[in-house]
Amino acid sequence: MTNILYVAILCAGFAAVTAYYRPNLPPGPYCGIGNRCCTGRQDHCSARILDTVCYCDDFCDRGARDDCCPDYIEVCKRPPKPIIACIEGNKYYQPGQKIKRDCHECVCEKYPNMDVAYFKCDNDPCIMSEQVYRGVSSDRSTWRAYRNYTQFYGKKLKDGLIYMLGTLPLNNEVEAISVPSKSELNYPLHFDARDHWPGFISPIVNQEWCGSDWAITVATVASDRFAIQSNGAEKVVLSPQIQLSCNKEQNGCQGGYIDKAWNFARLYGLVDEECLPYKANVTKCRFNKKDDLIGDGCRPVVDARTSRYRVGPLYRIKNEADIMYEITNSGPVHAVMTVYQDFFHYRDGIYRRSRHGDNIMRGLHSVRIIGWGEDFGDKYWIVANSWGCDWGENGYFRIARGHNQVGIESFVVASWSEVTEAYKRT
Known part of the structure; x- marks a missing residue:
């Protein structure tokens, strides 16, 4: 029981x-x-x-x-929910979070109807391109490319064409500026303004991330010519900052027109770098149009000067021989060239456009031609850039001469500096 x-x-x-x-x-x-x-x-x-x-x-x-x-x-006992995340460098990123790969912005996104996420990146070309570097290196060209300038890392090409250049398109009126012809027949094979006028040529400037090439080129060409045309008495480093801060007809770091820049230097006048250091951005203008250097609080390099540093009317130089004549007789000149992606990679040698990389995006760039030379019969210009001394040949580059490479001989201008009367070169 x-x-x-x-x-x-x-x-x-x-x-x-x-x-x-x-x-x-x-x-x-x-x-x-x-x-x-x-x-x-x-x-x-x-x-x-x-x-x-x-x-x-x-x-x-x-x-x-x-x-x-x-x-x-x-x-x-059910399996844990899968982690839906993107992985980069041993770090997890949730959908919606962003990272940067070189110049590309990447967003973590989830695949539709799947527990998987991936980074979706924009496809804008970067300034620095491995394709350009390898292409130029394999060409056995007359110039060498550099793989990665740190100042360009993480920057998009479309932005570099704004903020590392700055010259805005020329209008018909500017292109029609008078073109005097003074060329002679015989020139030396090599001419470098730095050697011909020791200590007179202004140093390389780094425009940084500001489209101010137009202001820098006007300031440096004018500086060189003040020193040369005064026999060294008015050796001054003029500041491009006054154009950024006080020239209201321009677009600051977004770019400027070279005719308006030279016209500003003619009517308003420039001041020296010590008085107004370059800031690579637009600052408040502290000068009155009618003031002189004393009123500006600036210190003239010669006692006889009281006015700002002004220049004469702009004139255009039309061909290779005239450019050489102008440099040897009056000093460096202002040239405008077209920049494509490959130019950012220039390291040394005689630049010729390679057509590697992006060949659609481009921009105008103001530079200063200071001389010329030949390398085994290969003719070139010696040109000062405005990207600092770590770029190119200590801030300079050489470019093929006599072939209007990337338009560098198409639009070349200059202006006489209004040197104090007592120091004018005779």
Whole structure:
């Protein structure tokens, strides 16, 4: 009788336990309430079911699942949700987060209907391009490319053509400026204004991330000519900052027109770098148009000067021979060239456009031609850039001469500096 009673109780208990898995049980949740899943054996890790309890700890799952709650497997043993993230450099990024790869902005995005994420990057070309470097290197060209100028890293080409150049398109009126012809027939094979007028030629400027090439070229050409045309008496480094801050007809670091820049130097006048240092941005103009250097708080390089440093009317120089004549007789000149992606990579040698890289995007750039030369019969101009001394040949570059390479001989201009009367060169 006792054995019969024991078997009956055991069967009833088994029926109660197996009832945990019958489809007609209350829907729950059980373990799903507050995420009750527990490790090991924890008797409090339970939930009410009918008139008894079921468990949500590891101990309940002993093979037969004899006292686990009905949702134990689904809630406590299901695989964790996959991590939907992008990975970059051992770091996880959630959808919507952004990173930069060189100049590219990349956004972490989730694939539709998939638990996978990826970085979607823009395809704007960067200034620095491995394709350009390898292409120029394999060409055995007359110039060499550099793989990665740090000042250009992380910069887009479309932005570089604004902020590392700055010369705005020439209008028809500017292109029609008078073109005097004074060329002679015989010139030396080599001429460098730095050697011909030692100490008179202004140093290389770094325009930084500001489209001020137009202002820098006007200031440096005028500086050179003040020193040359005064026999060194008015040796001054003029500041391009006055154009950025005070020339309201220009667009500051967004670019400027060379005729308006030279006209400003003629009517308003320039000041020296010590009086107004270059800041590579637009600052408040602290000068009045009618003031002189004394009123500006500037210190003239000669006692006889009180007016700002002004220049005469702009004139155009039309061909290779005239450019050479102008440089040897009056000093460096202002040239405008077209810049493509490959030019940013220039390291040394005689530059010729390679056509590697992007050949659609381009911009106009003001530079200062200071001389010329020949290398085994290969003629070139010596040109000062405005990207600092770490670029190119200590801030300079050489470019093929006599072939109007990238338009450098198409639009060349200059202006006489208004030197103090007592120091004019005779």
